[in-house]
Amino acid sequence: MRIKILAVAFWGVFLSAAIAGSSKPGFVLRFYLQSTTQTGSNWTLVEVPDPPQTIAIEKYGFLSEKYIDKATLLPDGTTLIQFDSIGVNVLNTTTSANIGKIMVVVCNNRVIYAPVIDQPLTQGRIMLPGIQPEELKQLREYIEKHKKG
Numbered sequence: 001m002r003i004k005i006l007a008v009a010f011w012g013v014f015l016s017a018a019i020a021g022s023s024k025p026g027f028v029l030r031f032y033l034q035s036t037t038q039t040g041s042n043w044t045l046v047e048v049p050d051p052p053q054t055i056a057i058e059k060y061g062f063l064s065e066k067y068i069d070k071a072t073l074l075p076d077g078t079t080l081i082q083f084d085s086i087g088v089n090v091l092n093t094t095t096s097a098n099i100g101k102i103m104v105v106v107c108n109n110r111v112i113y114a115p116v117i118d119q120p121l122t123q124g125r126i127m128l129p130g131i132q133p134e135e136l137k138q139l140r141e142y143i144e145k146h147k148k149g
Contacts, residue, residue, distance in 0.1 A: 027138035030061035048114035088124030
């Protein structure tokens with residue numbers, strides 16, 4: 001029963017965000033931080049895969065697909081994500097200030113990666129396991145459609 005409640009709460013966060021933004025994007029990639037305080041309504045519980053556990057995350061992501069410049073499939077099956085200048089600054093600042101916390105990466109409403117931040121990510125790049133070929137195609141289409149200038 002608890003898992004069903006967690007799942008409903010987790011999906012509620014994403015549905016409310018989609019409604020608030022009026023139209024749901026074709027591809028969603030969001031980066032969340034582990035929440036250290038579970039007071040008020042600015043957090044939610046999620047199940048992360050490795051190691052399997054339930055953690056509290058901040059309700060709103062600190063980065064999204066909006067700040068991705070490039071997505072490259074690597075030979076080992078991971079996807080290299082490169083952020084634009086705003087994304088580089090946000091990733092650097094956020095990871096520098098949150099060493100020891102878990103960063104949860106959600107792709108199309110599915111937790112794909114949840115590493116502990118052990119060092120600042122200063123280069124604006126991250127390798128993500130778990131992005132499926134169709135999702136990579138959607139991400140590339142999103143980038144092409146929304147690329148500035």
